[in-house]
Amino acid sequence: MINSLRGMNDILSEDYERFTYFINTATGIAQKYGFHFIQTPLLEETALFKRSVGESSDIVGKEMYQFIDKGENDVCLRPEGTAGVVRAFVQKKLDRAGGIHRFFYHGAMFRYERPQKGRLRQFHQFGVESFGEASVYEDATMIMMVGDILKKLGIGYRLKLNSLGDNNCMPDYRTKLVGFVQECKDGICEDCIRRLDTNPIRVLDCKNEKCQELYVGAPKLIQHLCSTCSDDFGTLKKILQENSIAYEIDTNLVRGLDYYSKTAFEFVSDNIGSQSAIAGGGRYDRLVEFLDGRATPAVGFAMGIERLMELIVMPESKREGYYIGAMESEAIDFIVKLAHKKRADYKVTIDYKAKNLKNHLKAADKANAKYCAIIGSDELKNSNIWVKNLENQTEQTVLIEDF
């Protein structure tokens, strides 16, 4: 027997119901916010992710499905969605068109990691990206959209918030932080020593307790923001408060992708094990430029569909359509015809075997049909059909032409 690859799952039956329910819900809400669907390829040039996600990130450093194709191109299965959307945005020259462009997408992402609950090698994300709007109101709108989606799905969450500063204040802060960490270099872990060179900000969310103890007195990012960043962060908090969205400031929230600036946020759930992040996003005003576009402010987020699926509260399934059966085998051909006609407008389940009424009712119930329609010897004689409403238990016999 050939099995699926490690960390790659089939989605069917109940999982598929949840999956599509999520996609439909999220899509509906994104459209209400004025976003448009975009689909980008699963395979992209490796350089795209190296330049956008960043070589210092774990994603690019060790988790990419990277290979050389038959044309000797260095290509990669996408590990995340933003890079491809930005590439498309620049390629279609929308950066030069001006105005605001808002997109949403969903699809498979690939990361070569050790799988566990809520972490797969092929997983699915739903994400949105907004280009051309520098206002922090757009950041708040993103957060509200995530909040709306989670609320509609019945999912509880905590929202973590931070600001990463911009070109003005981040470099100064980074220098200060590096200075601080150099002072306690003897006590920190190997990873943090490496981070000092590659991406010093990332020491802040080091999980090592010893490191965290040493960093307690480290300079805090949000205390070193320039006035623009600081004002925007204040405005963001105000907007969230006014819209009744609870948040907690997490000065160590750095996020794993290099392209974020200013607003960074993460939605976490306490009910799905250690992989607790269910959505994450933020502002990335410099990424379009990095990818050879005209400088364009941008902000976005992504949600992990598999992690969300465990938390979704599904609406009650309602009885739907018809179950059609016969009690005499001579009637089978006729009910096949009837079902064909009825399927133009309704979901129809049909049984090809003649059975007694009790068995048909059982089967109709199992099929979750709203009506059970049966033709027996009486009905055959009188050209009518017996129909029972399985919800309210009313029944009637009607002429075939009225069915």
Next chain:
RNA sequence: GUGGGAUUAGCUCAGUUGGUUAGAGCAUUGGUUUGUGGUGCCGAGGGUCACGGGUUCGAGCCCCGCAUCCCACCCCA
């Protein structure tokens, strides 16, 4: 990539110190004397005990390897 646990029917799980033919519930399926379900009763089918080796008179059980899942680290959605 490193460490730990698990793997028995379609699903959830029992299975004694190694000892005949490996069990249960749910699901599937058949029947249940006259045409009424979701909730009665009686039956049936379904297992290479993950896979590959080894020890033993004898292995679901012990040993080694391997695959997958789960947990932790790492990281993230």
